Amino acid sequence: MQIQCEAGPFSGWAEAYQRDGFVGNVPILTAALAARHRDEFERAEAAYGAPLHYVSKIHTIFMSPLDLVTSPTVLNMVTALIGPDILLLDVTYIVKEPCSRSFVSWHQDLTYWGLDGGNQVSMWLALSPATEESGCMRMVPGSHRLGQRAHADRPAPDNVLFRGQEVDGIREEDAVLLPLQPGQASFHHGWTLHASLPNRSNDRRIGLNAQFITPDVRPAIGQSETAMLVRGEDRFRHFREEIPANGDLSAERLERHRKLDDEMKETWRKA
Template structure:
């Protein structure tokens, strides 16, 4: 019998991550993949474009799914902001990888009441470079990152925690439609895609409403559950249709802002 959300959230809090949780059938995931790949035919690769939920209805539907928010609520509380949604795509047989890092070191956020969901839209396997997590690493707080520019590293600054004992890392393979959750202090990484298919994940960040941006006052988010009595963020607008020109123009500005924020730790 599948575990209830309370037990899943307990596992997440203990280990700093949770994997796998199934939200979609493989057929439903294939439908979402198709919708994003149709958009890619229009505008090119969607890899690492910020705020995908503001210009693609599929990303908005996945990021605001009731079942996902029911679980996120047990992790960070009832008042939830959707901060970002980004496809992370490794092309077939590519060197693209992600070095060991902690997300919260470069987002400029005031508190760590935050969780990331990573939902697979294609098979995420050892061969295709699924995520690896170090259980319990969220308990140690911020670790030293070295900046090591590397074109094959997905991370903007190639930021890397060097002293990770690889033996302690757990592989998190996912079928399409399954997701992992990880905390912003959890050490995680992923290897290159050696498979013949694209490895596609939608990476979504949720914040509790009291969290604020410390680097500037222009950051944006969407309230997806509960109430926001803090109003630390201006409001993003969810996509109502795909690739709407006004939404695309706004996304360009938001992406620039994200790169400035996350590119200066």
């Protein structure tokens, strides 16, 4: 499917990202294309027979997210933020159902990705309105510069995060909202403190989250992880090669995907 917007010039985005640890309102898709990708996502959910919320490595079983996260617009933006050699580590949908209590506690991504060194960035692309009412993300500007913070594990049924990990003592007045229209994306650094509140709207809040790393990043806890080279060169080969989707929900890829998803969740458990 065609990807239409062009986010450049990129130097302005890169400067804001270095300063704040995130950028928002980056145009990736027209509203019409965002609606088509949402439609594809909802049809895939029906075919999958279960919600696709937080299913890891979704780009290995489904073409729409694969096309989106490897589009030139997205990769040009990622290049501006972390350089020309890029591995795609994971892609998931993060969905908050209408009028639901799901929330995301204050956390930093890198604390539980099980990675060491290198550089990374996370993209969150809105396929429906992400507003204050629907529980868009909130970020603490500049928090990426302070490095890793202590997290407490407090698993809770309504917390989207697997372990319910949480950083205490965030001052609400230090946080800013990051609303996005369908087709816009935000990009944030793995040390940037972020969170989100429940969806009080009558629509689903649907985001496509993709995690990009530079090839010098290592899996830190010994397991053999998979990643996909999406631009440039991998001179390090720390990761096993990812096999991308070859269609939508093919039986062969689904079988393999079950193992990948389990592996990924095991990494988060141990990290």
